[in-house]
Amino acid sequence: MDAERQKRLEARARILKAVGNASRLLILEELAQGEKCVADLTKAVGSDISTVSKHLSLLKSVGLVRDEKRGNQVFYTLLAPCVLNFFDCVESVLEARVQHQIEMMG
Amino acid sequence: MDAERQKRLEARARILKAVGNASRLLILEELAQGEKCVADLTKAVGSDISTVSKHLSLLKSVGLVRDEKRGNQVFYTLLAPCVLNFFDCVESVLEARVQHQIEMMG
DNA sequence: CTCCTATTTGCAATATTGGCCAAATTCCCA
DNA sequence: TGGGAATTTGGCCAATATTGCAAATAGGAG
Numbered sequence: 001m002d003a004e005r006q007k008r009l010e011a012r013a014r015i016l017k018a019v020g021n022a023s024r025l026l027i028l029e030e031l032a033q034g035e036k037c038v039a040d041l042t043k044a045v046g047s048d049i050s051t052v053s054k055h056l057s058l059l060k061s062v063g064l065v066r067d068e069k070r071g072n073q074v075f076y077t078l079l080a081p082c083v084l085n086f087f088d089c090v091e092s093v094l095e096a097r098v099q100h101q102i103e104m105m106g
Numbered sequence: 107m108d109a110e111r112q113k114r115l116e117a118r119a120r121i122l123k124a125v126g127n128a129s130r131l132l133i134l135e136e137l138a139q140g141e142k143c144v145a146d147l148t149k150a151v152g153s154d155i156s157t158v159s160k161h162l163s164l165l166k167s168v169g170l171v172r173d174e175k176r177g178n179q180v181f182y183t184l185l186a187p188c189v190l191n192f193f194d195c196v197e198s199v200l201e202a203r204v205q206h207q208i209e210m211m212g
Numbered sequence: 213c214t215c216c217t218a219t220t221t222g223c224a225a226t227a228t229t230g231g232c233c234a235a236a237t238t239c240c241c242a
Numbered sequence: 243t244g245g246g247a248a249t250t251t252g253g254c255c256a257a258t259a260t261t262g263c264a265a266a267t268a269g270g271a272g
Contacts, residue, residue, distance in 0.1 A: 009128040009135075015196045016131075020123030021260090022115040026107060029115075038219060046107050048262050053220055055260095063203035072218050072269045079202065082195035089188035090121045096185065097169035129230085144249060154232055159250055161230090178239045178248050 018062045019083060023047065024055050031065060031078040038074055124168045125189055129153065130161050137171060137184040144180055 018024060023045050030036055030044050038056065042049045056076055059065045066077045124130060129151050136142055136150050144162065148155045162182055165171045172183045 005132070006128065009131045011200055012193065012196050013126050013128045013131055015126075015199055016122060016192065017126030017259095020119050020121075020126040022112065022119045023260090025115045025119055025122075026111070039217095044107060047260095049219070050221080050263080051261055057220080063199045063206070069219090069268085072216095074219060080195060080199045082198065085195065086122065086192055087118065089186060089191065090118050092188065093121055093169045093186045094117055100169070127230085153230085155249070156233080156251080157231055163250080175238085175249090178246095180249060 015062045015064070018058055018064060019086065021055070023052070024059060027052070027055060027059065027076075028064070028078060028083060031076060032081065032084055035068075035075045035077045038076070041076070121168045121170070124164055124170060125192065127161070129158070130165060133158070133161060133165065133182075134170070134184060134189060137182060138187065138190055141174075141181045141183045144182070147182070 019028070026045055027041055030041055036044075038049060038053055041056070042052045045052050045055075056065065056067070060067055060076075064078070064080050064083065066079050068075050068077070125134070132151055133147055136147055142150075144155060144159055147162070148158045151158050151161075162171065162173070166173055166182075170184070170186050170189060172185050174181050174183070
């Protein structure tokens with residue numbers, strides 16, 4: 001595979017990989033409702049705050065969210081709401097899988 | 107986070123994770139042109155055929171592709187072309203990132 | 213300045229992934 | 243039945259990812 005294509009695919013993969021994690025998906029869902037601070041997101045996710053902070057920093061590094069410090073808290077905002085459209089496609093894949101499993105049983 | 111939501115998010119994450127890898131993205135792009143056998147995909151990807159076979163089996167396990175044995179070769183088909191729509195969103199994120207970097211420099 | 217709160221960073225432990233090689237499997241053809 | 247080609251599977255290793263704890267940092271209030 002040529003190097004140019006390789007680079008392009010790796011750039012894409014980096015973003016998609018960021019979305020391929022349950023905790024980060026939860027964070028994105030929460031942020032879809034509007035900006036949230038790290039503490040709020042930590043409550044929602046249920047892991048250590050340092051873990052959540054790292055997830056956020058990853059999402060930020062790929063450009064999916066933005067952070068803004070106000071007082072001593074940091075608020076995160078969803079930058080690419082289009083990622084939420086992924087989910088329709090993903091759901092359709094899940095449903096097709098279930099359908100397929102039912103057929104296999106019959 | 108409640109267990110139901112957790113499960114739903116993990117199911118989604120599994121699918122998205124499958125897409126978050128450069129080799130697998132390449133495979134999906136190739137399959138977007140029509141069905142291909144493992145050997146053809148191996149040529150395109152450039153890793154060992156056993157590696158490509160494992161990528162394919164992962165893509166199949168999450169329901170993104172289907173396989174069909176004909177003779178002694180196995181042909182893979184893209185089942186969820188909607189994943190290709192992800193890429194527009196991903197591209198927009200990439201471009202926004204570049205834009206942001208330019209602003210930072212100015 | 214000092215304390216308190218919110219967040220990030222460094223570190224170590226553990227888990228997962230991606231890759232290759234070798235062996236097993238499957239199917240065709242003689 | 244035996245051999246050869248295509249693919250999958252198992253084993254193993256290196257690289258990467260995920261997590262929590264503890265320490266560092268940044269900001270606001272007194």
